[in-house]
Amino acid sequence: MKWHTQDIQxxxxxxxxxxxxxxxxYPVSFxxxxxxxxxxxxxxNLLSGQxxxxxxxxxxxxPGMSYLKTISEEKRLADLIEWEKELIxxxxxxxxxxxxxxxxxxxxxxLDGGLIWMPSIPLDxxxxxxxxxxxxxxxxxxxxxxxxxxxxxx
Amino acid sequence: xxxxRVTRRQFLxxxxxxxxxxxxxxxxxxxxxxxxxxVLQKKGESDFIATNQKVADLTTEPTRVDYSFEQQDGWYSSxxxxxxxxxxxENDKVVALSPVCKHLGCTVNWNGDxxxxxxxxxxxxxxxxxKDGTNVPGTPPIAALDVFPTKEVDGFLHLGKAEPR
Ligand code: FES
Numbered sequence: 481m482k483w484h485t486q487d488i489q490x491x492x493x494x495x496x497x498x499x500x501x502x503x504x505x506y507p508v509s510f511x512x513x514x515x516x517x518x519x520x521x522x523x524x525n526l527l528s529g530q531x532x533x534x535x536x537x538x539x540x541x542x543p544g545m546s547y548l549k550t551i552s553e554e555k556r557l558a559d560l561i562e563w564e565k566e567l568i569x570x571x572x573x574x575x576x577x578x579x580x581x582x583x584x585x586x587x588x589x590x591l592d593g594g595l596i597w598m599p600s601i602p603l604d605x606x607x608x609x610x611x612x613x614x615x616x617x618x619x620x621x622x623x624x625x626x627x628x629x630x631x632x633x634x
Numbered sequence: 635x636x637x638x639r640v641t642r643r644q645f646l647x648x649x650x651x652x653x654x655x656x657x658x659x660x661x662x663x664x665x666x667x668x669x670x671x672x673v674l675q676k677k678g679e680s681d682f683i684a685t686n687q688k689v690a691d692l693t694t695e696p697t698r699v700d701y702s703f704e705q706q707d708g709w710y711s712s713x714x715x716x717x718x719x720x721x722x723x724e725n726d727k728v729v730a731l732s733p734v735c736k737h738l739g740c741t742v743n744w745n746g747d748x749x750x751x752x753x754x755x756x757x758x759x760x761x762x763x764x765k766d767g768t769n770v771p772g773t774p775p776i777a778a779l780d781v782f783p784t785k786e787v788d789g790f791l792h793l794g795k796a797e798p799r
Contacts, residue, residue: 490738494738497737497738497758497759497774498738530715533741534740534741534757535740535741535757535758536738536739536740536741536758537735537737537738537739537740537756537758537759538738538740538758538759608702608713609686609700609702612700612702612715613700616700623757626757627757630757
């Protein structure tokens with residue numbers, strides 16, 4: 481389900497079936513790494529769109545958390561933990577974060593939810609059909625991650 | 635002379651009615667267009683979308699066909715993508731099924747579950763469909779997969795809008 485009014489109606493109605501929530505993490509910087517953060521944000525945005533299509537009936541795809549790279553890592557982690565607390569209190573059985581920003585990998589253990597780190601692939605110069613097949617590949621890989629997690633807990 | 639002059643009251647009356655009229659028209663016209671527009675839009679031929687799939691290359695094994703198209707959504711257009719599961723049946727007729735699960739809309743996969751070969755499988759809540767798209771009773775989906783109208787243009791597969799069976 482997307483964070484769209486229509487999808488949320490269905491979400492509220494069929495809540496029992498939608499036990500998984502995904503929060504994309506989008507870095508924002510205006511320094512030397514501005515292009516990198518843009519590429520990461522763009523890539524994760526596209527990928528989470530495809531992912532939502534694959535798993536529409538079981539996941540809720542949140543609009544994503546943007547954060548400034550100038551803010552300290554501790555502060556960012558603290559913010560994410562706030563999100564996590566809220567999501568846990570909403571009874572989601574599975575929580576995932578998806579990002580291209582490797583900063584998060586160093587704090588992975590401090591999170592209850594699973595961190596899916598995908599290195600960003602520069603897609604801007606590709607033709608659509610090719611872009612699509614690359615994203616499909618990535619989604620296929622993630623399919624196994626999700627199915628395994630679901631099977632272990634069911 | 636002074637008789638022909640417009641009084642302040644008249645002037646205000648005229649202008650306010652005029653402006654009010656414009657505002658009413660501004661609100662009403664789009665509503666009328668909303669109501670009438672779908673009737674004016676042409677349907678049919680142009681709804682078919684070309685894919686990269688050669689019809690001659692299709693077998694009896696369902697293959698995944700991805701396609702993309704421009705979608706006009708309000709005032710901005712976006713690149714939308716879609717998928718179909720396509721195969722030839724015993725009579726060599728092309729069958730194209732929508733991958734959207736009829737339970738809550740996940741994407742189903744052909745042979746997606748090792749325990750259920752030759753079925754479409756939904757990874758979300760274990761929905762199952764036979765090869766022709768019929769839902770297997772006892773699994774969550776309550777209807778068969780939608781079917782795309784198909785046609786062949788210059789050897790390539792074109793897909794229409796998926797319809798419920
Ligand atoms: S969405 Fe396919 S079985 Fe629930």
